[in-house]
Amino acid sequence: MIETIKLHNGVSMPMEGFGVFQIPEADCEQVVTEAIKTGYRLIDTASSYQNEEAVGRAIRNCGIPREELFITTKAYIQEMGYDRTIQAFERSLKKLGLDYLDLYLIHMPFGDYYGSWRAFEDLYREGKIRAIGVCNFLPDRLLDLCCNARIKPQNDQIERHPHYQRAEDLQLMKELGVQPEAWAPFAEGLKGMFREPVLEEIGKKYGKTPAQVILRWNVQQGVIVIPKSVHRERMEENLAIWDFELDAEDMEHISRLDKNCPSMLDTRKVSEVRRVYDYLEHPVLTSL
Secondary structure (H helix, E strand, O other), X not given: OOOEEEOOOOXXXXXXXXXXOOOOHHHHHHHHHHHHHHOOOEEEOOHHHXXXXXXXXXXXXXXXXXXXXXXXXXXOHHHOOHHHHHHHHHHHHHHHOOOOEOEEEEOOOOOOHHHHHHHHHHHHHOOOEXXXXXXXXXXXXXXXXXXXXXXXXXXXXXXXXXXXXXXXXXXXXXXXXXXXEEEOOOHHHHHHHHHOHHHHHHHHHHOOOHHHHHHHHHHXXXXXXXXXXXXXXXXXXXXXXXXXXXXXXXXXXXXXXXXXXXXXXXXXXXXXXXXXXXXXXXXXXXXO
């Protein structure tokens, strides 16, 4: 049974969900349908993923009451600014076939995201969104936004995995009451993530895979995870993390894997800023 956590506005959010990044529109409906059948209730998409319509079809046809699902989508850089974000929200809502969102996120800390945040606040007060947040905001930008917002973000979705553990980010989020959420918790398997001897040894101890150890490590620290897979058996494997608990020694060993370096996105690097601005035309995964 997937546990839930309460955001600072009292909304309950599943601690584990299903991400649909890089799942093509043609395949996405079937994949999300399988994910919901497997037991996922949090589905995470974005306008830039270009698969919201497929996600919407899966939601409508899954047979699960809408109130039991938690749907997240995001506004991208080209949708920043108050008016553009209002239009982007209505566009995403129409594609998803929904009358409200559970969570709406600013996808990148670029463009006129302050104008967008005012739009988020208005949509939230109108009851069209149950929770609002951001993605990929480093501590300085998150703190600055919180200092100027009428409504603080309820969530910051960041790259977080054993090679990039983000201690400063998590500490600030705790102080601000912002819920951390990890995208790409496996770092897409880059830099030998699944072959880390520490993760393999801990997995053997509990009869679990390195992937399951990584997910458990995150949720034990109060970090929501949204792993992705197009295979039913892997979906089931990723959900099988609620029947064991890592001990203090395990957590200490994993902490030593921290390279304090992103594997997929670094918003401080010029090459990465150029990449994300150009992503809709040239969807390159990373320049790192």
